[in-house]
Amino acid sequence: MVSQQLLYPLGVEATVRFTYCLDRQLECIVTKYICVKESCHSESESAKWTLVLAGGISLLQDTWIPLMKELFNCTPAKIKSIWAIERPNHGEVALLNAKTLKEHYSVRFPGLQYAYAIHTFLTSDILSSFERQHLIGIGHSGGAGALIQGLEYGVLAGHVIPLKALIMLESPLVGPEAWPFFEELYRGVRKSNAQRPTSWVSEADAMAWFKTHFPWKTFEDEVLRIIEDTYFIPDADRPGYITTKTTVEQETACFIDDGTQLNAYPFLKTVLDILPTHIVVGSVQDIWVAGMYPLIEENTESLRLQLASVTTIQGVGHYVGFFRILKCTKNRLRAMYVQLPVVQPQEIARRIAQIIQDPGSLARPRL
Secondary structure, three states: OOOHHHHOOEEEEEEEEEEEEOOOEEEEEEEEEEEOOHHHHHHHHHOOEEEEEEOOOOOOHHHHHHHHHHHHHHOOOOEEEEEEEOOOOOHHHHHHOHHHHHHHOOOOOOHHHHHHHHHHHHOOOOOOHHHHHOEEEEEEOHHHHHHHHHHHHHHHOOOOOOEEEEEEEOOOOOOHHHHHHHHHHHHHHHHHHHOOOOOEOOHHHHHHHHOOOOOHHHEOHHHHHHHHHHOEEEOOOOOOOEEEOOOHHHHHHHHOOOOHHHHHHHHHHHHOOOOOEEEEEEOOOOOOOOOHHHHHHHHHHHOOOOOOEEEEEOOOOOOOOOEOOOOOOHHHHHHHHHHOOOOOHHHHHHHHHHHHHOHHHHOOOOO
């Protein structure tokens, strides 16, 4: 668990464990964050929005903390609470599910697992009635896809879509036609992850490795401090060493999906008229297979009139909410801020705040 020093001015109001069952019963953890600063308390009566965060592969929910801090700082009178849903094979909950993950999901852990966990959360009684009426979803990468497919599970079960808006951070708008590109990506992930170290003598030793390898070396400094504080446990196989809570095997199992995650895009297209959807992408093409980028651009352009907004962040890539600016002059930073105020966690929070504060951005899109 993250230290109070790194957490402040956030506070954890609730950590809820629940079970879900897509094909086998698994645990999931969702954490509710609030602002505990005195200034937040004075404005809490007028706070309105509840955010639900769904993270991408390998990023534990704690890595959202710098962004959450800035969200409360940008809009203290608007955000009442933030719920972060951990992937069932990541972090603390991965330790709870370790036996089942090892026995049944050592090769593949489909995105539909995370989607069904999100669906279970959204249709449970964990959220208050007030929170349920003022809910905005934010997803990064595959987290956004899982959030969309979680909504689809709800619709199929007869529920209405509970979100007032959806904000997608670097989540590609592609469907089953992109499967060959993902197969190529998976081959690269397998090869790369097979070469990663899995244990170190200390947190400092581990961070020396992370800080010199992509994508972690690009992360904002506070995100790196949180990783050092929360990612590691004693290595049961190597006394005196530490390893990651999320195993490399499970990270790889998330990437090696079965193609069902690509059905998120076709479903999203059917609900754009009732779900205001905001797209945020980076200009640096640093993770997807090269041939996939024209397809993403083509699909985004075809939906532009149906989308509530589309923002391109100049100078950053896939991990838009977690990046720090490298070798960036003050003038260039100012120019980037004016055009696209979402480059660092601080700036992406401002962009999200703009979306939340603009009533038009939450209205039903005009077709």
